[in-house]
Amino acid sequence: MKTLYNFPKWGLLLGLIGVMIFNSCSEDFPENIESSKMTVLKSIKILNAGADGSTVIEGVIDENKKTVWFPRVDPETDVSAIRFEIEASEGAVLETDTYAFPFGEGDAEKTVTIKLVNEPRFREYMVTLRLRVPVFGADFSKPNVIDHTNNELGSPAYPAFSGMTTRGSGFDGEHVLVVARNDMQPHLLRMADLKNNEIKRIPLNMTGVSGGTYTFNMGAQVNGHTYIANLSGGTAASPLNIYHWDDPSKAPQRIANLDLSTIPGSGGRHGDNMSVNLDEDGNGYIFFGDNAGNKGLRLKVTGYTTISAPAAFAISPAAQAWATWTQVGNTDSYLYSSHSSPISVVNAGGTKSYTMGSTTIPIRSSDPRVINFNGKRYLMATTAARGAGEPVVLSVYDISGGSDIVEALNIFEGLPEHDAVYSYSLLGPDNQAPSTQTAFNIIKDDEGNDKTLVLYTASTDAGFVIIEIPRMELDD
Secondary structure (H helix, E strand, O other): OHHHHHOOHHHHHHHHHHHHHHHHHHOOOOOOOOOOOOOOEEEEEEEEEOOOOOEEEEOEEEOOOOEEEOOOEOOOOOOOOEEEEEEEOOOOEEOOOEEOOOOOOOOOEEEEEEEEEEOOEEEEEEEEEEEOOOOOOEOOOOOEEEEEEOOOOOOOOOOOOOOOOEEEEEEOOOEEEEEEOOOOOOEEEEHHHHHOOOOOOEEOOOOOOOOOOEEEEEEEEEOOEEEEEEEOOOOOOOOEEEEEEOOOOOOOEEEEEEOHHHOOOOOOOEOOOOEEEEOOOOOEEEEEEEOOOOEEEEEEEEOOOEEEEEEEEEOOOOOOOOOEEEEOOOOOOEEEEOOOOOOEEEOOOOOEEEEOOOOOOOOOEEEEEEEEEOOEEEEEEEEOOOOOOOOOEEEEEEOOOOOOHHHHHHHHHHOOOOOOOEEEEOOOOOOOOOOEEEEEEEEEOOOOOEEEEEEEEEEOOOEEEEEEEEEOOOOO
């Protein structure tokens, strides 16, 4: 009792108030309902699957997650009135006899909540119904990444990409081309070796390669053919040279030696960029932009090695030094872009038919390409770190809507969101010459169907990465 007598009076008062509050609040708490009735779902079947409503399909219950999974059902199933047969705790029944799964156009799966009732108790389960319908496109949830960038998830950045001395690269599915202006010199890397985490450089025979501010700067790898261009001088009269290899051990063929001052409308200094667009027979065009970003140059290519019909055209808007033109399939449409202008659809002469908004996707999106894979159309591009703090990120967007590229981009821009379906960071760094390349390859299966989408990108001082994406597959 001594302790009580010494306790402050205000303490007693607070204690009494606390007891009063507890007693008053306790009346608001729900009381536990004592019941022996249980609500556990032990088994579940769909009784009316299939076009004729006679197919029975058994589900799999995850009691911890309170989910139910079924094998895919025939798309002719009446999903507006699915009937279940269950085994459950004694006395427990489903709240309703049938359940509607409100599939929308294009939906392949839908989840609804079912309630198991055993008054006064109940329990809810999330039931997912998936249709057995064709699936399209790539499964970006399953990438196989061969990384030689600054991204710490992979190998260290490929050493040739340092000191801004490697600005040109290429990829054709079999080889990576690295146009190194340092001691490593231009060389190839086999895709098969890279997949085995091996680096075995294949040097290019550089006999006869000479001339220009840099004798080699840009490159492209197309169907087993290697192209390298020099960086010409500051005037149009300084030669622009293009070299070709079909065997890296042999001296190259100089397929172009151009005095651009003889081509009406051409600009000065070329070779900061090069876009090679050739079909399987080696026919198509090579494009360059001048360093000022105001003039484009188009060269016709026949049979991989014959250059003819050089033509210049104005670029609008100005492109800085890194303009690119990439062909859309086998059409006369090309995606024109740069580090400072949004993507435009142009023809081979540079005439525009569509220009994307400058904020739809990042303005630094470079070397954009259209990919048709497994029934879907994608747009890929990699941002260039031109300014401080800007990222170097490969992004892929789904632009499957529309009958052609103009309609596809128009539909895409009309969507409320323009998020990428896949992104991969090369982790910069930003620099004053962020030349950036992309490429892709499609591997076919034995029946000639699209099987694997292979993406490639590289950027100055960031390194290169190859990403294999499998096609989307139905699973049970």
